[in-house]
Amino acid sequence: MLKRITEDLKLPAPPFWLIAGLLILLSLHLVPLALIARARVSSSTKPRPHMILDMDKQAKLKAQRASSIFADGRAMRPPVPGTVAWGPGANTPDADHLAEDDHYFRGYKLVKSPAGGGTDIEYFQGFPDRVTVDEALLLRGQRKFNTYCFPCHGYGGQGDGPIHQRALKIGAGTTGWVPPSDLTDAERAARPEGHLFNSITNGIRNMAGYGRQIPVQDRWAIVAYLRALQLRQNAPPELAGEIQ
Amino acid sequence: MPLAGGMDRCKDTTGQTQDGPCNLAMANEQTQPNKFVFPKWANYLLPAIVLSVVGGGLLVPVVVGLGLSANTLNVGYAPVQPVPYSHAMHVGELGMDCRYCHTTVDDASFAAIPPTQTCMNCHATVRADSPRLAPLVESYETGQPVSWVKVHDLPDYVYFNHSAHVNKGVSCVSCHGRVDKMEVVQQMKPLSMAWCLDCHRTPQKHLRPLDKVTDLAWTPAQLSGETPAQAQLRIGLEQKKALQINDTAFMTSCSTCHR
Numbered sequence: 001m002l003k004r005i006t007e008d009l010k011l012p013a014p015p016f017w018l019i020a021g022l023l024i025l026l027s028l029h030l031v032p033l034a035l036i037a038r039a040r041v042s043s044s045t046k047p048r049p050h051m052i053l054d055m056d057k058q059a060k061l062k063a064q065r066a067s068s069i070f071a072d073g074r075a076m077r078p079p080v081p082g083t084v085a086w087g088p089g090a091n092t093p094d095a096d097h098l099a100e101d102d103h104y105f106r107g108y109k110l111v112k113s114p115a116g117g118g119t120d121i122e123y124f125q126g127f128p129d130r131v132t133v134d135e136a137l138l139l140r141g142q143r144k145f146n147t148y149c150f151p152c153h154g155y156g157g158q159g160d161g162p163i164h165q166r167a168l169k170i171g172a173g174t175t176g177w178v179p180p181s182d183l184t185d186a187e188r189a190a191r192p193e194g195h196l197f198n199s200i201t202n203g204i205r206n207m208a209g210y211g212r213q214i215p216v217q218d219r220w221a222i223v224a225y226l227r228a229l230q231l232r233q234n235a236p237p238e239l240a241g242e243i244q
Numbered sequence: 245m246p247l248a249g250g251m252d253r254c255k256d257t258t259g260q261t262q263d264g265p266c267n268l269a270m271a272n273e274q275t276q277p278n279k280f281v282f283p284k285w286a287n288y289l290l291p292a293i294v295l296s297v298v299g300g301g302l303l304v305p306v307v308v309g310l311g312l313s314a315n316t317l318n319v320g321y322a323p324v325q326p327v328p329y330s331h332a333m334h335v336g337e338l339g340m341d342c343r344y345c346h347t348t349v350d351d352a353s354f355a356a357i358p359p360t361q362t363c364m365n366c367h368a369t370v371r372a373d374s375p376r377l378a379p380l381v382e383s384y385e386t387g388q389p390v391s392w393v394k395v396h397d398l399p400d401y402v403y404f405n406h407s408a409h410v411n412k413g414v415s416c417v418s419c420h421g422r423v424d425k426m427e428v429v430q431q432m433k434p435l436s437m438a439w440c441l442d443c444h445r446t447p448q449k450h451l452r453p454l455d456k457v458t459d460l461a462w463t464p465a466q467l468s469g470e471t472p473a474q475a476q477l478r479i480g481l482e483q484k485k486a487l488q489i490n491d492t493a494f495m496t497s498c499s500t501c502h503r
Binding site: 011012014015018021022025029032033035036039040041042043044045046047048049055056057058060062063064066072073074143146147148150151152162163166167170176177178206207208210212213214 | 284285287288289292295296299300303306307310311315316317318319320321322323324337338339340341343344347352353354356357359361362364365366368369370371388389391397399400401428430455
């Protein structure tokens with residue numbers, strides 16, 4: 001039996017579920033992109049994922065890393081009390097491992113007290129033999145001074161650095177703040193080089209010692225630069241133009 | 245399916261028997277669409293599938309490429325530190341030099357996180373009783389280090405050397421961003437190998453005079469008619485020559501950064 005085909009060739013509108021499915025797919029594809037965009041503009045307190053963890057984090061100890069091997073949790077070992085570093089890896093040449101040069105390493109020597117009994121500290125005048133005061137040393141001293149001393153003592157050494165300013169500003173919470181010394185005053189200018197060196201190394205009054213932060217040679221460079229600052233500050237007026 | 249019951253009996257889809265001549269095809273066509281013929285909406289399947297496959301095929305590499313890129317994964321890491329130390333205040337506001345605390349950058353591969361003693365240089369008296377500094381005071385009293393969280397953490401097979409960079413005119417800001425503006429330190433650069441090589445191939449885009457290495461706000465002084473990029477290139481090339489930067493072959497050799 002024949003049937004006349006009179007079907008409409010026009011397609012009917014696509015069914016609802018097809019449109020809905022496509023729309024869902026279309027919006028789903030934005031999800032990973034949105035997540036990526038968010039990760040790119042925001043910060044995270046979680047570290048990045050590691051694809052190959054044992055390559056990124058190898059079972060070796062590096063500087064200042066934590067380690068479960070030692071009881072104190074440090075990978076780096078503090079020096080054993082009563083020992084000195086010696087040999088390859090030590091910061092000082094072998095000849096200096098005992099730091100026997102009092103003038104260079106300490107700036108003072110211990111002498112028997114004339115009154116008998118204890119010992120007195122005698123500061124060395126001038127720079128040790130192995131420190132050559134030249135322009136390079138002064139420039140190095142300036143760099144180091146502006147790094148370590150400037151925060152309290154100021155660029156000119158007059159005790160007006162930003163830490164001091166801030167300590168005054170937040171005064172309420174500051175207990176026992178002692179204003180930094182004016183390093184260019186007569187008292188400091190009259191001190192022997194060894195005394196200045198020792199003050200940097202071990203601190204003085206309120207100031208902490210910087211011996212751990214600044215190597216010996218750089219401490220002498222700072223002393224040299226300090227002398228230059230004092231010279232500039234206390235120069236007679238007729239010389240003022242010549243001293244930079 | 246053979247018709248049961250001869251020509252005059254047939255079953256429709258509801259299972260009821262019908263009288264009269266039975267023409268299955270005709271009966272079905274009149275009551276419901278033939279289930280063996282694709283419905284008309286099926287014409288939409290091909291374009292829909294093609295669209296989804298092509299779209300998905302484009303999307304996957306984009307998502308994988310962007311999602312796994314170091315810019316997405318590495319940048320923005322800002323861990324919570326045991327003490328909320330603000331570089332913005334200490335460096336930006338007070339003007340302290342990076343090297344006051346990170347003393348070893350000039351001489352060592354590792355830019356040391358300062359020991360508690362360095363903090364106590366000031367905080368023994370300044371804000372000594374602040375609860376936010378409690379971990380510091382505890383560390384000072386017990387001798388146990390403060391557990392600072394490492395932010396810029398390269399894979400262990402990379403041997404980055406700070407002293408080799410800061411002594412050759414690469415500023416802190418090139419890798420760490422404007423730390424002097426950060427309340428909380430955050431990784432700003434991808435620190436990926438491609439990113440490292442970008443500078444190793446053309447160091448002149450980043451080199452600056454040695455005394456400006458810790459000056460994070462430094463910008464190259466422009467001659468008249470020069471763009472900032474041109475000024476940087478000019479100064480960078482000068483520094484590259486003056487500081488005797490190694491050639492590209494060395495700078496891009498595997499063993500320069502890997503062992």
